[in-house]
Amino acid sequence: MLKINPLSTLYVGIDVSSKSNYVCALDFYKNKYINSSFANNQPGAEELAKKILECLKEHPDLNTIVAALESTSVYSIHIANFLSSCEELMHFKPYVFVLNPKCTANYKKSYIGLGKSDPIDAFVIADYARAGNIETEPWRGSQFLALKRLTRHRLHLVECMTREKTYLVSNLYLKFSELQMLEGDDQPFCDIYGATSSSVLTEYLSPEEIIDSSEEDLISFLAQKSRNRIKDISKTAELLRKAARDSYRLDKALYEPLNVSIASSFNCIETFKKEIKLIDIAIEREIRGLNPNAFIILQSIDGIGPVFAGGIVAEIGDISAFHSSDALAKYAGLMWKSNQSGDFDGEDTPMSKAGNRYLRYYLGEAANSMRKHNVEYGAYYRKKYNEVPKHQHKRALALTSRKFVRLVYGLLARNQLYSGVSLDTSNE
Template sequence: MNQLFCGIDIGLKTFQFYAMDQDGKAVGKPKRYPNNQTGADQLVDHLDELLEQQGSPALSIGMEATGLYWFPLFHTLQENERIKQWETRLISMNPKIVEAFRGAYPDVDKTDPVDAFIIADRVRFGRGIAPQHVHSEQYLALQRLTRFYIHLTEQQTNLKNYAGSFLYLTFSEWVRTQPFSDRFSVTATKLMKKYKSADAMADLTTDELRELLVDFSRNSFRDPEEKARQLHQLAQDSFTIPDGLVDSVHLLVKQTLQQLELLEKHIKRLKKRIEKIMKGIQHPLLSIPGIGSVTAALLIAEIGDVHRFPGQAQLAKYAGLTWRKQASGNFRAEETFMTKSGNSYLRHGFLIAAQSLVNHNEEYRAYYQRKFSEAPRHSHKRALSLTARKLVRLVYAMLSNNQLYMAPEERTEQKQEVKESTEAPDESVVGETPVTQQPNSSESSEHKKVKSTAAARSSSRQKELNGSKSPPEQYAVNT
């Protein structure tokens, strides 16, 4: 079958199209279309003409998943009725794959038509790419929210680090010794706004500072007198900032703190929205101790239908939680590096989920500590990454089997029950019919009873989680 391979290089205003046959020969001329609905319709008309010339309905279309420019065109082509009638593969590729393939053409120009040609040739080559899986609209909506949540939290972290650099100028010992567990707590923020420098705070008496702490914290300190003495001493020990800088730096500190407060409001509002959506999702991941609604939402929004992955190894590869072996001759590298070539949002979700499990789950805490002690370098990062890799196996098993989380002791108990049931003879059939001749002899009645009991226990926990009579076959999203 003479198949048509097409490449689309997408930009903000236009997209470039290139088509070739299975021998790599150009089919038609490269064309440029406006990146809008009109351009998409013109492209479909052109594809119709090319397929008629080729005499074959087989078609593969590839494009780079750059930002969000690719998605409207991809979705439009995917939903087009004419394209659905053809044998069409729509493929969105990681730009890294296309850039690596470009190395096979070292002397070509870097232009839009050439980029479209390289994408088309990579699609023709075929190995290592697959038709794009697009989530349902509900999960796409959830994905937009969770990705924006990550964006805001990263902004918050960057802004805190930026504010810390200014704070060091005005109150160096505050930054160096961390007198508050949260440098940007309500009490700490009010003090930073009120006093321009450490010298201004050092001019206060301990009693005046204690009264401020009681007022700002609503009397939440166990020993405000001791905390006041500590802050007063830190103010005296801090560097003195030049007088000409005091007002300017204090203005920057105040405005940065105001930005942080606004950002915190947006994050809380977005978190409530995600939690509201998650209340309408009956999902096994919510049964894992230590994984909250936002983390679970992030994982399920990025994974989508877990059955599109043949196994947990493919899910780990999709998340970029894999390590390439490095060996040559007798040499074997002791330290390998994470590929990080997959879905960065999913990898981020697994990493923050792993950190939460280390804090709240004894099984994963023990695993993390063991890997931490084994790592020769970068102990925390490597141990946390391996813990996230272990979590991938758990998540895949739970989603593919639609099972709730079971603690290690529960799993051990269930395995023991199954083992005992398979070893114990069934008195109702012993002496009458050989086991090998009994119908369905591979699973004894007692074994079935144990499995039924385990299933009933899981169903009971599912009811507690969902507040419904029985778990659904598919997870519904109520937006």
């Protein structure tokens, strides 16, 4: 909670859009001092700062600025940076807050019959700040912004690759219906999106060509494409033939268009993989220019490398911004809504997810990696996995991520390396 004198504070609410910022400035008694629009560019920001200064000079009883705006993709970054670092405003100790839009939207519901417009939205944001509802820390500036752009772009590439793989599945099923349905020991390839699988699926026009190919030719093909990395190549060839025999047959006119689509998807996936590797290198390079303590601490945890550590620190920033692991978990959206009334206690308690999805992603990926390398976290994951009959992995990983948050907070708050000793004091 921000400790200021509310009676001497000017509350500035900013409704941000790509072209303009509508501003409403209030004092504690809801007197409006600014209620106008400014261009969302450098001249517009300078005009806003000048207007705020004029207001403060006219009302000497106001000596502190609290500016609040909603997080609106990249459009809120420039104005937040400008107001938090504007030299002309430094004397008045400006606090700038970038809010979760859900918070202000829910607050707006307390006004019955309030319409929708830029002036109204700016007023609601200013009034939200005036009411003392802000619990987040002030805008930290651009210290971690460069790293954050890289880590968020990495997630963007991962999501693009996942969408491409999902799209590819439909074409794979049409061409080679049985191959993608096989699991475990019946699946000829450990990675259906790998180099050997993609060669088979693009260079053989149809399953019939695999069936008609001699055993020697098929084994030679698999050996060449896998660079002799397949342990039992005869068994792989046999499984591939069986999958080809069990697959549906298509009209021959369909195979060529399907091959073109499948090859294109594999090329896209390969490109995304290469770009992700380049981003990983850039993340490691960017990390070296920042305070290394947090990165060193996180990388001391089993299974956590520079990319996951970078993603977590870029979104958290300074751990002192959070008073507890619960606050950090809430910021990441790793919390569960209660479903209770009277004597009724609902078993279905969905995760809120009303938080920083980027931090939630990197915490989840890091927890998933750690449970594969750490005995304690592996056992905890398996315990939670076996507690329910459905959504087992999703639930177990979410709970493991929540446990991981307590470890991250404990290590960073204590400024200590991970020694294998659990810092989790919960009873879960």
